[in-house]
Amino acid sequence: xxxxxxxxxxxxxxxxxxxxxxxxxxxxxxxxxxxxxxxxxxxxxxxxxxxxxxxxxxxxxxxxxxxxxxxxxxxxxxxxxxxxxxxxxxxxxxxxxxxxxxxxxxxxxxxxxxxxxxxxxxxxxxxxxxxxxxxxxxxxxxxxxxxxxxxxxxxxxxxxxxxxxxxxxxxxxxxxxxxxxxxxxxxxxxxxxxxxxxxxxxxxxxxxxxxxxxxxxxxxxxxxxxxxxxxxxxxxxxxxxxxxxxxxxxxxxxxx
Amino acid sequence: xxxxxxxxxxxxxxxxxxxxxxxxxxxxxxxxxxxxxxxxxxxxxxxxxxxxxxxxxxxxxxxxxxxxxxxxxxxxxxxxxxxxxxxxxxxxxxxxxxxxxxxxxxxxxxxxxxxxxxxxxxxxxxxxxxxxxxxxxxxxxxxxxxxxxxxxxxxxxxxxxxxxxxxxxxxxxxxxxxxxxxxxxxxxxxxxxxxxxxxxxxxxxxxxxxxxxxxxxxxxxxxxxxxxxxxxxxxxxxxxxx
Numbered sequence: 001x002x003x004x005x006x007x008x009x010x011x012x013x014x015x016x017x018x019x020x021x022x023x024x025x026x027x028x029x030x031x032x033x034x035x036x037x038x039x040x041x042x043x044x045x046x047x048x049x050x051x052x053x054x055x056x057x058x059x060x061x062x063x064x065x066x067x068x069x070x071x072x073x074x075x076x077x078x079x080x081x082x083x084x085x086x087x088x089x090x091x092x093x094x095x096x097x098x099x100x101x102x103x104x105x106x107x108x109x110x111x112x113x114x115x116x117x118x119x120x121x122x123x124x125x126x127x128x129x130x131x132x133x134x135x136x137x138x139x140x141x142x143x144x145x146x147x148x149x150x151x152x153x154x155x156x157x158x159x160x161x162x163x164x165x166x167x168x169x170x171x172x173x174x175x176x177x178x179x180x181x182x183x184x185x186x187x188x189x190x191x192x193x194x195x196x197x198x199x200x201x202x203x204x205x206x207x208x209x210x211x212x213x214x215x216x217x218x219x220x221x222x223x224x225x226x227x228x229x230x231x232x233x234x235x236x237x238x239x240x241x242x243x244x245x246x247x248x249x250x251x252x253x254x255x256x
Numbered sequence: 257x258x259x260x261x262x263x264x265x266x267x268x269x270x271x272x273x274x275x276x277x278x279x280x281x282x283x284x285x286x287x288x289x290x291x292x293x294x295x296x297x298x299x300x301x302x303x304x305x306x307x308x309x310x311x312x313x314x315x316x317x318x319x320x321x322x323x324x325x326x327x328x329x330x331x332x333x334x335x336x337x338x339x340x341x342x343x344x345x346x347x348x349x350x351x352x353x354x355x356x357x358x359x360x361x362x363x364x365x366x367x368x369x370x371x372x373x374x375x376x377x378x379x380x381x382x383x384x385x386x387x388x389x390x391x392x393x394x395x396x397x398x399x400x401x402x403x404x405x406x407x408x409x410x411x412x413x414x415x416x417x418x419x420x421x422x423x424x425x426x427x428x429x430x431x432x433x434x435x436x437x438x439x440x441x442x443x444x445x446x447x448x449x450x451x452x453x454x455x456x457x458x459x460x461x462x463x464x465x466x467x468x469x470x471x472x473x474x475x476x477x478x479x480x481x482x483x484x485x486x487x488x489x490x491x492x493x494x495x496x497x498x
Binding site: 013014015016017019020023030031032033035038040042056057058059060061062063064073076077084125126127128129171172173174 | 380
């Protein structure tokens with residue numbers, strides 16, 4: 001099974017402000033307009049089919065109606081030097097539905113259905129009408145097994161690689177820098193935990209990951225830049241700002 | 257160009273959903289990425305001479321932690337869906353804008369504040385210079401009244417930026433008419449000009465103040481009428497009487 005880094009989710013209070021600031025920090029461009037239900041993303045292609053989605057809730061009324069406490073809101077509500085930005089997800093990729101089903105079975109969950117054709121508004125959409133048709137795993141329809149803490153990566157299968165968010169044109173702006181791919185990522189927890197979750201002997205042999213032993217989740221992404229030094233995008237991981245994880249009763253599921 | 261309609265604001269609980277729905281309803285395309293503080297707009301150009309609808313809404317739910325009168329108004333008028341919440345007129349010079357400021361017994365919100373946070377910004381890094389009147393803490397939109405704008409940089413006016421392609425897109429050819437509540441006498445008194453209905457292509461329906469419909473011409477297509485309730489239907493303007 002070929003496992004790779006697919007994308008990263010950077011939770012933001014204000015995706016517009018966050019994306020503007022990330023551009024100024026890195027020089028990387030982004031594109032706008034993708035959304036699903038009450039969430040929208042600004043997308044930063046990083047090269048080699050990988051991207052960052054700067055993601056936030058864009059429907060204030062829907063937010064008020066959401067069950068509380070809300071894990072992501074509470075993490076982003078903790079002030080930091082990045083206006084509350086936190087890494088909220090590492091997403092890995094596999095290359096076939098069969099591989100995704102094997103991941104789901106091994107971890108005791110299932111695969112989110114591909115109902116993008118019949119239920120497009122439950123999927124990420126773009127202003128040009130394009131609806132994303134990816135599937136993810138594991139989806140736990142019951143309680144999440146206690147063995148697996150939040151912050152571990154979901155697995156994705158994108159049948160349409162040209163349509164992937166990493167491969168869309170960014171909005172032109174002055175001083176854009178070309179990203180040349182992810183060099184390494186920094187992750188919390190231990191290599192043993194991530195390796196077991198990924199079903200591999202050693203995670204760092206499969207993806208370029210270093211471990212810092214802190215709360216489980218993504219902490220930093222190092223990206224190559226054409227003609228410039230590499231840039232390290234460092235934000236706290238969401239779990240680091242949650243005082244008592246036990247109060248969050250909702251079942252975390254990958255989006256379908 | 258004398259006093260004219262510049263743009264119309266459509267308040268939305270979810271600007272992504274509203275823009276998608278309006279595009280499907282009318283075939284009018286839109287562009288994305290413009291924002292100011294806790295609010296973003298998706299822009300629907302309406303054709304020459306340079307008009308647009310801005311679909312506006314909160315994109316930062318953390319802003320609800322510190323409520324004020326204006327934020328509460330936005331929440332109240334979007335609780336039951338989209339509402340037209342602003343008619344925005346335009347003039348062609350700062351001198352004309354100053355004259356309106358004098359008429360309103362107010363001042364001008366200047367276009368050259370050095371703090372970028374006070375301006376609309378775009379995903380391409382452009383910071384939009386824009387002057388308007390009247391100024392003041394309480395927007396006249398809350399009373400269903402129009403304000404007046406001057407854009408020093410017409411090249412980058414929101415009406416002239418390229419839209420995302422979409423299926424069944426139509427090419428807008430300009431505003432044909434706008435339906436407003438209230439009476440022409442009310443608007444004439446507010447603006448200090450005679451016959452604003454004829455000048456601004458406004459019809460009056462006698463309902464509560466504000467915009468109720470916008471009719472847009474379309475190339476090789478029937479006129480498009482975009483009908484939404486005025487904000488004053490959701491929150492009466494009497495709430496904001498001085």
